[in-house]
Amino acid sequence: MAAKDELGLLGERLAERHLTRGGMELLDRNWRCSQGEIDLVLRDGDEIVFVEVKTRASVAFGHPLEAITPVKLARLRRLAGEWCAIRRAEGRAIGRIRIDAVGVVAPRHAPATVDHLAGVFR
Amino acid sequence: MSLGRAHSVALLGIDGAIVEIEADVSSNLPAFVIVGLPDAALGEARDRVRAACGNSGLALPARKLTVNLSPAALPKHGSAFDLGIAMAALAAEGVVSAESVAGAVHLGELGLDGRLRPVAGVLPAVAAAVRAGFGTVVVPTGSAAEAALVPGARVIACASLRDAAIHHGAELEPVPVEALPALASAEVAEPDPGDLADVIGNRDAVEALLVAAAGGHHLFLLGPPGAGKTMLATRLPSLLPTLDAEAALEVAAIRSLAGRGVPTADRARPPFEAPHHTASAAAIVGGGSGVIRPGAAVRAAHGVLFLDEAPEFSPVALDALRQPLESGVIRIARANATARFPARFQLVLAANPCPCGNAGSRDTECVCTPFARRRYLGRLSGPLLDRVDLQLRVARVTATQLKRAGDTGGLDSATARARVATARDRAAVRLAGTPWRTNAEVPGSWLRSRAGVAQRGATTALDRALERGVLTMRGYDRVLRVAWTLADLDDEPRPGPDQVGRALLLRRAAA
Numbered sequence: 251m252a253a254k255d256e257l258g259l260l261g262e263r264l265a266e267r268h269l270t271r272g273g274m275e276l277l278d279r280n281w282r283c284s285q286g287e288i289d290l291v292l293r294d295g296d297e298i299v300f301v302e303v304k305t306r307a308s309v310a311f312g313h314p315l316e317a318i319t320p321v322k323l324a325r326l327r328r329l330a331g332e333w334c335a336i337r338r339a340e341g342r343a344i345g346r347i348r349i350d351a352v353g354v355v356a357p358r359h360a361p362a363t364v365d366h367l368a369g370v371f372r
Numbered sequence: 373m374s375l376g377r378a379h380s381v382a383l384l385g386i387d388g389a390i391v392e393i394e395a396d397v398s399s400n401l402p403a404f405v406i407v408g409l410p411d412a413a414l415g416e417a418r419d420r421v422r423a424a425c426g427n428s429g430l431a432l433p434a435r436k437l438t439v440n441l442s443p444a445a446l447p448k449h450g451s452a453f454d455l456g457i458a459m460a461a462l463a464a465e466g467v468v469s470a471e472s473v474a475g476a477v478h479l480g481e482l483g484l485d486g487r488l489r490p491v492a493g494v495l496p497a498v499a500a501a502v503r504a505g506f507g508t509v510v511v512p513t514g515s516a517a518e519a520a521l522v523p524g525a526r527v528i529a530c531a532s533l534r535d536a537a538i539h540h541g542a543e544l545e546p547v548p549v550e551a552l553p554a555l556a557s558a559e560v561a562e563p564d565p566g567d568l569a570d571v572i573g574n575r576d577a578v579e580a581l582l583v584a585a586a587g588g589h590h591l592f593l594l595g596p597p598g599a600g601k602t603m604l605a606t607r608l609p610s611l612l613p614t615l616d617a618e619a620a621l622e623v624a625a626i627r628s629l630a631g632r633g634v635p636t637a638d639r640a641r642p643p644f645e646a647p648h649h650t651a652s653a654a655a656i657v658g659g660g661s662g663v664i665r666p667g668a669a670v671r672a673a674h675g676v677l678f679l680d681e682a683p684e685f686s687p688v689a690l691d692a693l694r695q696p697l698e699s700g701v702i703r704i705a706r707a708n709a710t711a712r713f714p715a716r717f718q719l720v721l722a723a724n725p726c727p728c729g730n731a732g733s734r735d736t737e738c739v740c741t742p743f744a745r746r747r748y749l750g751r752l753s754g755p756l757l758d759r760v761d762l763q764l765r766v767a768r769v770t771a772t773q774l775k776r777a778g779d780t781g782g783l784d785s786a787t788a789r790a791r792v793a794t795a796r797d798r799a800a801v802r803l804a805g806t807p808w809r810t811n812a813e814v815p816g817s818w819l820r821s822r823a824g825v826a827q828r829g830a831t832t833a834l835d836r837a838l839e840r841g842v843l844t845m846r847g848y849d850r851v852l853r854v855a856w857t858l859a860d861l862d863d864e865p866r867p868g869p870d871q872v873g874r875a876l877l878l879r880r881a882a883a
Contacts, residue, residue, distance in 0.1 A: 316402045367400060368399070
């Protein structure tokens with residue numbers, strides 16, 4: 251496994267732990283369809299939350315949150331629609347949905363920091 | 373605290389308005405948005421501020437930063453808002469004291485390395501800040517000297533963004549950097565205008581120059597090439613008295629606006645502007661599509677505007693001078709704003725009598741057709757010449773004059789300036805309690821009223837000229853005005869027949 255994939259996986263695990271500790275319930279992890287992948291899907295109260303996680307080892311090339319572009323968010327929004335359609339086909343109700351972003355800075359020899367932004371897609 | 377507030381100044385002409393800069397940090401994906409009618413240079417502040425903060429060790433948050441410049445309807449130009457934007461953002465982050473930032477006016481452009489660059493117009497901006505009640509101004513070190521000229525301003529000079537942040541209470545170690553120098557080297561010495569004693573012969577012209585300086589009259593010199601018109605005109609500023617503090621500050625403010633730098637010494641000398649005759653109307657009065665910049669007539673405020681080869685100027689450019697000649701103010705209107713500039717200058721026009729230049733000379737023959745000759749001087753419009761009190765014909769220096777000049781030596785600038793100062797004092801005492809300071813500003817009604825009446829019988833020649841129709845009523849007033857200046861120079865309480873006669877000569881010579 252390439253180092254960057256390893257870092258990404260670590261970031262996703264850290265993000266998941268951060269969010270579930272905050273009271274969210276994990277529904278899906280690395281959900282895939284033909285159009286791409288959703289990092290995390292969680293339930294926060296009556297809201298379904300789709301999360302894009304971006305991890306970097308340092309901020310030398312900018313904060314990871316800066317790398318979450320409107321294009322990426324728009325794709326996530328489309329994937330969320332796809333996820334909900336499948337869910338509905340299974341006969342389960344969908345409440346409101348929300349899109350969050352999590353930036354993880356995970357330096358090699360220091361504790362990682364997790365930065366969570368709620369409702370970033372407008 | 374997620375809201376920061378700082379202040380800056382938007383300049384419009386020589387006037388400035390306080391602009392409030394609000395910065396809001398909201399929890400959204402990192403972005404930097406500037407709203408409130410910014411122009412292109414101001415829109416680019418986004419990138420300069422982000423880079424400068426990063427390179428100063430003051431990282432902006434990885435959040436959405438919205439900067440609002442209000443009043444939103446006021447157009448804002450240029451890069452002077454950079455420092456204010458950075459400070460508002462840092463105040464929103466809580467890096468610096470929000471209270472300290474909100475209480476000061478910030479001016480300065482940021483370099484990507486975090487150093488502060490001086491900007492044009494710091495002096496009028498600081499003056500506007502003080503007028504609006506902001507005593508403290510934070511400026512780049514290179515602009516500190518000119519900012520300090522404004523009475524009542526507490527100037528904080530900062531070489532870098534880091535310095536400014538430390539001033540506002542950021543807990544950082546100071547990092548000394550080399551301050552960026554002022555825009556234009558203000559210490560560049562103006563070329564020495566020369567002394568009046570250099571002028572050989574041309575007694576009448578020297579006399580006319582003295583009258584122009586003493587009374588603030590506009591001057592028109594007509595003569596063949598090589599008669600010394602330019603030489604005479606460039607000597608005029610050396611005859612004018614030093615400027616008072618208020619005028620000197622205004623002159624410095626205009627220099628600052630024009631991006632020319634403000635000299636630290638000898639600021640009280642009246643300016644001298646001599647635009648080339650290809651100048652457009654915008655170059656003369658000022659203009660520009662975005663930032664409205666002062667033109668030559670504005671830069672000559674409180675000094676001398678010299679138009680050499682006046683008929684070669686475009687008629688549009690010349691007639692653009694009629695408004696400032698009348699009101700002493702230039703208002704430049706654009707779709708989104710009107711800028712006001714002070715422009716009470718003394719106009720000196722110089723012209724050849726015809727395209728070949730020899731008309732009226734004794735020694736050479738003019739080759740121009742009468743029509744060409746008429747058309748040449750006809751380019752100077754009547755309404756413009758109507759405002760010029762002194763119109764004088766200058767002749768070429770003869771060999772005899774040259775020989776005699778060595779023996780006697782003419783009037784030198786220092787002596788002439790002393791005479792001018794005495795005459796101006798007399799006029800000031802007489803005009804005390806009126807809105808006018810020099811004879812040139814006095815309206816005809818006052819001249820013909822009881823206060824302005826000349827000696828009994830002094831105006832006989834003048835009245836006769838008026839009756840014969842040689843002189844218009846406006847011309848009559850102009851002769852009286854010049855006669856008063858002559859009386860001031862001659863130490864006479866009122867103009868007598870001698871002064872009126874000489875005034876008539878000084879006016880009619882060119883006609």
